Structure formats: C-alpha cells, structure tokens
Amino acid sequence: MKKKDIDYFKELLTKRLEELLNQAGDTVLEMNDSKGNFPDPTDRAAYEADRNFELRIRDREHKLIKKVKRALERIDEGSFGICEKCGDDISVARLKARPVTTLCIDCKTSEEAQEKALGL
Numbered sequence: 001m002k003k004k005d006i007d008y009f010k011e012l013l014t015k016r017l018e019e020l021l022n023q024a025g026d027t028v029l030e031m032n033d034s035k036g037n038f039p040d041p042t043d044r045a046a047y048e049a050d051r052n053f054e055l056r057i058r059d060r061e062h063k064l065i066k067k068v069k070r071a072l073e074r075i076d077e078g079s080f081g082i083c084e085k086c087g088d089d090i091s092v093a094r095l096k097a098r099p100v101t102t103l104c105i106d107c108k109t110s111e112e113a114q115e116k117a118l119g120l
C-alpha cells in the first residue's frame with residue numbers, strides 16, 4: 001500500500017477512535033445521571049429497557065473501539081491492508097468502505113459462506 005493511502009487511513013481511524021471514545025464517555029455520564037429511585041414500576045421498567053439498550057450499544061461500541069485500535073496497530077506494524085487469512089492485499093476501495101476489516105473480499109465471502117453452511 002502507498003504511503004499516502006496509509007496516511008489517509010491512519011488519520012481516518014484516529015478520528016474514528018476519538019469519536020467513539022467521546023461517545024462512550026457520554027453514555028457513561030448519561031447512565032450515571034439517570035440513576036435514581038422509581039416509585040412507579042412502569043418508569044422502572046422503561047429505565048431497565050433503556051439501560052439494556054444502552055448496554056448493548058456500549059458493547060457494540062466497545063467491540064468497534066477494539067477493532068479500530070487493532071487497525072491502528074496494524075498500520076504501525078505495517079500489516080494494515082493485508083488479508084489475515086491469505087496474505088493478499090485488501091483493495092483500497094474495500095478498506096475505504098470498511099477500514100477495520102482484516103480480510104480481503106474473497107476470504108470474507110468464503111467465511112460468510114462457511115458460516116451460512118454451519119447455520120451460524
């Protein structure tokens with residue numbers, strides 16, 4: 001991959017990571033704010049539902065943060081843009097659409113086909 005592409009992805013991923021970390025911070029604050037007593041069980045149920053929803057989002061954010069960090073590590077290691085499975089280059093177009101991907105389109109397609117065959 002060209003140096004200018006690497007620079008582009010490094011900047012993109014660094015920004016993405018900052019955004020995600022800011023968002024994660026906001027969610028934690030909101031959750032702390034909304035702690036309290038609920039005399040009405042309906043309020044309590046709504047609160048629990050909100051909370052579960054937030055936890056799911058946070059879990060997803062957390063996973064994405066890990067992926068973005070890993071992608072940045074791969075940039076530093078010089079392995080960014082190389083398929084983890086077959087070692088081929090991942091196309092820049094694919095990386096632009098999904099910068100955290102670690103598989104080329106062929107490996108991703110065959111992995112998905114396998115998962116489908118296994119009923120996952």
Ligand SMILES: [Zn+2]
Nearest residue numbers: 083086104107
């Ligand atoms: Zn591959």
